[in-house]
Amino acid sequence: MTPLRVLKFGGSSVGAADRLIRVTDLIARERALGPIAVVVSAMGDTTDWLIDAARVAAKGDVLAADPILDRVAGLAIDTSRGALRELLRRSSETDSASDPSDARAPHPDIPAHVTSLLLPLRQVLTGVALLRQCTPQTLDLVLSFGERLSASILAALLPLAGLPAVFVDARDWLVTDDRFGAALVDQDASHDRLAALRPGWGDVVAVHTGFLGATPDGRSTTLGRNGSDYTATLLASALRAAEVQIWTDVPGVMTGDPTILRDAYPIARMSYQEALELANFGARMFHPRTMVPLIERRIALRIRSTMDPDAEGTRIDERGAEAAGPTCVTSLEKLALLDLRWRRISHEAGVGARVLRALEQAGITVWMANQAAHGQAVAVVIPQESAEQASAAIDAELALERARGEVDSPGVRAPITLLTLVAERMDPRSAAAQFFRALGQVGVPVRAIAQGMSSRSISCAIDGGETALAVRTVHAAFNFAHEEISLLILGHGTVGAQLLAQIQQQQAALRKHHGIALRVVGLADRARALFEPQGLELGRWQAHLAEAPALASSDTLTALTPLLDRLRRLPAPVLVDCTAADGMGPVYAEAFARGIHVVSANKKPLTLGTGPDGQLRAAARSAHAAWRYETTVGASLPVIATLADLVRTGDRVHRVEGSFSGSLGYIAGEVMRGVPLSQAVRQARQRGYTEPHPRDDLSGLDVARKALILARELGLTLELAQIHVHPLVHSDLLAEDDLERFFTGLADYDSTFAASLAELKARGRVLRYLARIDLAPDTGEFRVRVGPIDVAPDHPAATLKGAEAFVAFTTERYEEYPLVVRGAGAGGAVTAAGVLADVLKIAQTLRGR
Template sequence: MSNASLHGAERRDWHVYKFGGSSVGTPGRLPRVLSLITEAQRPITVVVSALGDTTDWLISAARAAASGDSAGSSAELARVQSLAATIASTVLEGSVLTAQQATVDQLLAPIERLLTGVELTRECTPATLDEVVSVGERISSELVARALTARGVRALAVDARTFLVTDETAGSARVDIEASRAKLAPLVSGWEGVVPIITGFIARSHQGRTTTLGRNGSDYTATLLSWLLGARHVTVWTDVPGVMTADPALVRDAYPVPRMTYAEALELAHFGTRMFHPRTMIPLLESGAALHIRSTTEPQAPGTRIDAEGNPDPHRPTSVTSLERLALIHIESLRPTLSEPLGLRVLQALEAAQVTVWGGTLSALAPSISVVVPQAQAQKAHAVLEAALRAERDRHEVRVPPPHSPVTLVTLVAESMGHRPNVAGRFFHALGNVGVNVRAILQGASSRSVSCAVDAEDTAVAVRTVHSAFNLNETEINVLLVGKGTVGGRLLSQLAENTKTLQARHGVALRLVGVVDSRRALFDPTGIPPAEAGKRLAELSPGSASPPDVVPLLDRLSRLSVPVLVDCTAADGIETLYAAAFRRGIHVVAANKKPLARPWKESEALHALSREQFRAWHYETTVGASLPVIETLKNLVRTGDRVERIEGCFSGSLGYICHALMDGVPLSQAVRTARANGYTEPHPRDDLSGLDVARKALILARELGLELDLEDIAVEPLVPREHLDVEEPEAFLRSLTSLDADVSAQVARYRAAGRNLRYLAQILPHAPGGPRVKVGPVAVDAEHPATGLKGAEALVSFFTDRYREFPLIVRGAGAGGDVTAAGVLADILRLAQNVRGRR
């Protein structure tokens, strides 16, 4: 406790409460305020703000009067009077209510006369405005004191102008602490046994004129009072549950920071957090009092405690601020050195012109710098700098390009930054990983914050990304699932079974927010329990469009953190949906091969779009279901290995069919069973034609950089081509019975020769005459790796410089809803880990 606090008052453990305008001026909340005061430990002083929007209305009344609009001025005063009457009627009645209304009239009468003078002179000076707006807190103080008294709590309305002494600065006066202490001392003795209800925001100058304390003035009054009284605790009651980890309007998962230091609060104040003003913190720094931010509507919540110690937890949460409507001005030096440090001259010029500088790359010896200024002052700042650097500009030594706007200053504030490595690295890695373009890295003297300027359109994704990287125990992934067939249905089941485990063990919070089938679309940004998704979707009426238009859902999905479109369809033309997703900042996870098998230029353009937008496109399941075929090939290429040949049975469905044929099962029955088990494409013709394997081979060939198209692949179907013209799947299956005898006879000949029927793909990137890819049925001998395949197994062999003698083989279940869904889920988790980065 400060030794400079009031002598005598030190012996009393004062507590200071402060209630904001929304707490006292919103209908229904004042009774809660009165209860909090009644239940509080004594002795207590209470600081109150003006009711609701009263201060804004009083300012509007003064401006209207200054413009000669007497009717407008009177209307604004009437709003003040009406709100005061409305709030009073919720806590007072009878003669006490009448007395309060008379007090309001008495307080407003001189303001009405003052505004009449303003109307006549057409001028409202800052000093006059201070007098006008002071009436708001005085009304509030009288009302709360009278309401407490009516409830049996002795209370006293106290005008802070009786003890707070300031200089003559209108609008943002400076307090004379010693003079204020001297005036307060004789008043305190009269507060014995009563609750003083003190006006916030207002004071009186040495010359006796009404002054105001500026932004967050009532908070400043409360912390000043705590300093003067020697109080150890100040509680600011507001309409939020504490200092939030981010703006809840941008980050749905923002939550209160339980503890922070004075220094962290000062950093937040500097970077635009409306809850704080640096002057509010000064009395706390002097006195050592703790400041609590708590919610009037959630009084049971602990809120945020601000003191010298802060939070000792090394993993304590941090705050992310976003200061918007700014402009970035870049000043470039075209010479290694100038006669004077460039940064110093820039700052001096802007300060002289009274341009606010929120931050910048302000190293005085830097050859070029950037500064962030309010967007409204951008053109003025640009003109000031052009004039200040005119000589250097004329000699072509300095360039001052036009301002870049609008930008947002995104700042991470945390005391822990100075105690843990790689905080800044994680900050910029997180932003870069989601494609946010950092326009400037802004430096400060403190190790408690790191800032950067980003384009205004990237504000939401930047804040959410940084918040997720530093404040969440898990990475939240929001999934829109398109396709609820075999694979999509199994994916929903796996999500239902594994969501809690993924969150607890792997730090990934998977939220299903949408499901789309061929007739209906369901979307709920708050999340859909995967186990209920099918039922909820079925309850919807089919839309007029079939399939539904998914693009409007992408707009909603893009506003969520880490949005992912998951494609479990086999639909044609869905590449346009991928493009729309990438342009909206949405990642794509797909089990659909068709977009990857589009003509080379189209497929490459889609890949380029995903890279340009910094969106992931994962499609491991398009070759080998859940087997790591594509990632294995990518790693070989990344590490510089030379792939000589890729060979294998790429299709689990054809592998199953071939294995059944070798066991003596007729062709038509083998295909029908494979389809019933979910191994085949929706139309088994795509498997038996070799088209599905050809697409897979094409995908792998393109991963090698081969500019091939589907027609470049030599394809031999498993069945005669004339059978492939049957459009209806069931009719197609029936047509296969005519082939049963011939196929069984051919398989018997293979068995007799010691061979096995397999449907192979072969990719030869360096074949004479150019790359060659072929797929078709082959009778392999007993030495071939594919001979041992059973059921729906798939196999891919990579022959490379490093794996020349013994190929690198990937083998396992290559078809089926469960394994493919597991592969899709693995792709989603890989995306989550990439977004999460290093913790």
């Protein structure tokens, strides 16, 4: 026999006609799979309206309560009429020969039913108005009408969907004590009553009121927070059901607050203990009482969405998820932190206990409490609205100590949010470190900390204004869905534009296959800047940037600092420099100081004096921030990474030789084919191979910078001025700033250059522009040279094609056959690909923490 299941529907699920129809459809679908019982809450805002009606009646104004009850009646009638019309329409379509008014199931007279049911309520409120008092017992009776309305209406509609049903008032079987508003259940007595009632229902669908109970002598009670869920689990326990399904408007227990996290997603499985942990930290979906009947009977609980009934939702049972790791991050807001400090060294026991006792006696909920080991400080997190009352209760408890000047009144900080990471099997060796490191990297101050021995949760109190940032940061740090990387890109020229295009093209694949979400949150050039924390629309960045406000200052550091302040507040912030601008060193320093990682395609910050260069590297290390700059030498070729691996593994480098410039390699190849120099340079610039002004390439300065970067990777103390640099053309040609006049002068030089090239060819040599770093490891002597060199046809550089670059490393291990790295060495696309690779390496490093 198929085991029974209990389905519970919340008030929002039955608060409109279309939703009520959806519920009847779901009940029909689930009933086809096996026997079910249904628990339902009051429609929409009915419970709040009933509280309002009782409140105004208690002031003696029963006439003011009538319009509120009319609102309750109107919602019930309008909702049920709309559902009734749809059910009758369906019935007529299945039997075209019959008139809708002659449907097989009797048509319930909903208005008459609502009017009849609410008549006793109007009489109760008249009594409340006469007495000018609404006791907790009376309020429970008033509230009972909400569930009685919704459950009786649903039971009346189900037969029209082909499902015989019976309305069950839970007050007939759910026995409680007389703690009105939050009654305690007598499970044994309730089970006995239910066992006596059940045979009378037969095989029809029993629709029970949620939230309600009754004392042994028949007085109405309510079960308090999550009362309808509790009714469902109690019913399941008594009927020995296989599963409880809570149908709501969310797809399950989410990994975080979906109003904060765009990428929050439903958890497939979790354990009872995880659910209890969530309940302890204020998750509205759970209450410890709700879980107890399930745990006792080992009944599974499934959270499902009425909006997506085919989704599996979240299953909660004894086993939980198979894999260990965090489940979700929660944020309980609108709290206050009370901090009490002892003025003298004291080992007196019980101070913390006295504080907690005072708060308990005052009826104040304590969400978190901790006490310093020496007993001189106590901190508690409580609801913000209770802060004043809590301070007064603590002052009263410690009045003697205050009179002796041993303790001050509690300090109050508000608003506070309690941020919690929950997991069934959390690694205590790394989870806490990762949790707090992630918060620290984005500058979220932690005000108090708590972690239980079970390691099922880590909690901290943070300032309320940091809630969204903290939730996003922790959610990303623990890879609930993917590693989110926040990029601020400087420059949108040849490399920057290609990078934006590649990110747009690869975003979906990176998210799907690698769990990495690249989000370009900012874009800036010399004049304007865009910043959108949720991510820019990359398909229209040009139009958006053109409409963006101008930068507040012409000074680069001053203009970019506000953007860095905003970037640091986002998960895994990365500054990407695709410019060739001067003065970026201070910008990098400010980025590192804020814990921002840097990816640079700009060589200039790496070729500052040894003092500033060392300071930047120290700043990155101090901030534990990554600084990656692979593309500054050889575009996307792994030149720096290869050299770093050689050095780290203890190899001794004797020579580094290479064509570091794809642009000069292309120019050299073209002129060797007979193309005039000026035309070859213009072609290289048009292809995006050169720097914005080709003189930086022709002067050899660009190659010298690359040689300097590699020399410093080798640990050499070297300044740019110490490199012997010979330009490809006469130095007088390089003084011209204007590009067209520069190319005119270059054209005049074509014949001179061609004559020298003819002589070189006559000797059977090949023109290449190379850099050489020669070292004597035993003496520490070294020499760095950059310039045009004629090489033999069998030299590795002689066979380079187009913008191809190569680097040869001669070392102790690679002495006879140097280690060669060769490939495309210039171009916006390949350089952008190298920049993207550096970004992804940072992402992979962060995921590995």
